[in-house]
Amino acid sequence: MQDEQNNNLQDEAASGAAAAAEGAQGAETAEDRLASAEAKLAEMQDAFLRAKADTENIRRRAQEDIAKAHKFAIENFAEALVPVKDSLEMALKVESPTIESLKEGVEMTLKQLASAFEKNRLLEINPAQGEKLDPMKHQAISMVPADQDVNTIVSVLQKGYTIADRLLRPALVTVSQQKGS
Template sequence: MSSNTPPADTTPTPQHPMSTEEALAAAAVAEADALAALTNEVSELKAKNADLAEQFLRAKAEAQNTMRRAEEEMAKARKFAVESFAEGLLPVLDSFEAGLSIQEATLEQLREGSEATLKQLRSALERHKVVSIAPEAGAKFDPNQHQAISLVPADQPTNTVVTVLQKGYLIADRVLRPALVTVAAPK
């Protein structure tokens, strides 16, 4: 069967075709919504940036305050360390002055007073961790704590201390002054 009717159009047709003006209006609304969303996002980012900048400034100020306090504490520690050391030496000074104030002291009194004063001085130094370096004869030469003045022939092993010419001193395990020693020469 043939019919003279054309086939039916199957494409859907909009119920209300949009005019150009309506399309422009819809696009303008969409653009306004997008602009509002971007403006809102920019405002949020600015607020977050301001908050982070404030946090940074506070942290920076806190770090500066911490450094300043640490420097002040170190200065106080140095000052009071010297003060404590000087305070420990005052009794020694008093003993020297007392000994020198005696006009007619005997040799024995001078010796006793000097020994007592020396004991006080050693005690004050030890309280502040100042200890002597005085190696015994035959001890191995230690270049970290001893300074060799000369090599001398001796009946002992090479590179050992023969005599101590001057004591050395440590302060809290750090060499303040090395001991001056003579060392056994190689045979």
Template sequence: MSENTSSAPAAQAAPEEMEAAMAARTSDEIARLQSELAELKAKSADLADQFLRAKAEAENARRRAEDEVSKARKFGIEGFAENLLPVADSLDAALALPNATAQQLREGTDATLRQLHSALERNKVVAINPAAGEKFDPNFHQAISVVPAAQEANTVVSVLQKGYVIADRILRPALVTVTAPK
């Protein structure tokens, strides 16, 4: 009996030790999970902060781009206007001369026209002025009339009004007279 008695407390101690060991493991597991949870919360907060910062940066970039587009629309013609100011000044000066001769007016008009052409060219506005005999191009020319002529059919006879192109886009086609088909 003494064997049974001595083994009974040992058998009873073993489950208590097992419960204590399990409780210790559970406590360690809870502590590990709480630590992992705290790390994940910190990481989540950091990612949320990064997201909000990136979102704010994207919004600021969008707003800056809108401002730049608005300014470009508003002031895009500024360079062109600056190039035309000398032309306006020349015309004002011509009108301020009370007793200008026809020769002086002619010379002033020629100089002012050169200034205007120069300002247009600096802003990529190029004249379309086809020579007589040049092939009619409906992309650049608008036929106002068709006349019989001794030159090849569908060619320009004369230019009634110059056309203009700005950076490869037609502002106005040249108004031309074209030879009739034979």
């Protein structure tokens, strides 16, 4: 019986040792998983911080680009107007200009100015007689009796302008009213 008890004790000890070994092996696996998860967390934190820094750099660069665009937005237009100013100054330096030379100089200067306007998308609004009044581009100053359709342009008092498809100044016009009014 004592042999039987010894065998039982040995079996229990062996089972305990096996269970302890199994538990130790399970603990190592959990420790390995924890270490792996911590490494992955550190990697993700690093990636997040890098992405956050990249986003901040992009935002800062975009703000700088916007500030530069605002600061230098008129630069192209100014460059186009400088030759016009030069021509006007040269015309004033002529000692004894003739009417023909003044007229020729003014025409050339006007061409330079028109070219500067065109390059910078500053376009004239000069409606033709009989064209329908467009309140988005024209401002009616008065209505006059005329032999044409009602609310059509009779004459242009002052040209209008758009810049990049946006109204800068409406054309000032007179329009026709109903006949007999």
